[in-house]
């Protein structure tokens with residue numbers, strides 16, 4: 001489903017080279033994969049390359065068998081909107097919109113009519129257990145509820161691949177496991193592929209596959 005081939009993205013920081021270097025990995029459809037590694041090991045850089053938010057200096061990103069990293073910006077933007085979902089540490093919900101309106105946004109951007117967008121957003125919120133919070137704004141939701149709303153927003157457009165950057169880092173310790181359990185269920189039910197960056201042990205323990213990064217290099221792969 002997702003293949004990263006010899007990806008390099010280097011930053012020069014006062015003479016020091018940082019970034020990711022010659023990373024190759026493959027994630028199959030329906031897999032819940034975790035990029036693990038300490039802060040600064042290159043997890044976010046790799047997610048941004050996989051999510052077509054950044055361009056590699058060398059190597060390529062392949063999605064469903066197609067080389068996508070060097071497509072023109074318009075085509076990459078279209079893939080991001082229709083094929084990829086994003087979940088962030090800080091949830092990134094729009095504060096003035098209800099949970100339902102937040103989940104409707106990407107559907108409306110895809111051109112769906114409001115009625116259809118509302119129906120699909122409602123179903124997505126129901127799936128993550130937030131049907132009774134649909135009309136609450138983010139500041140009226142707990143952290144765990146906000147993150148589930150963000151997951152509903154990522155999932156509603158039925159993406160092939162969801163990229164999540166430290167999705168449990170803003171949550172209480174007790175929320176990490178249940179959040180990953182939800183992602184694992186969604187992966188199995190819908191065949192969505194997840195690539196999650198995290199150094200949270202409760203996240204890593206629930207992964208189908210773990211890719212360990214250190215200093216921008218892939219140093220190991222596990223199937224826990």
Ligand SMILES: Nc1ncnc2c1ncn2[C@@H]1O[C@H](COP(=O)(O)OP(=O)(O)O)[C@@H](O)[C@H]1O
Pocket residue numbers: 011012013018019020037038039040041042043044045046
């Ligand atoms: N935009 C940037 N400019 C310069 N250096 C960066 C930039 N983004 C990341 N880096 C550097 O690349 C390395 C990997 O960073 P990052 O991918 O954010 O790691 P992680 O997400 O694992 O904490 C770090 O040394 C970081 O300082």
Ligand SMILES: [Mg+2]
Pocket residue numbers: 043044045165197
């Ligand atoms: Mg990071």
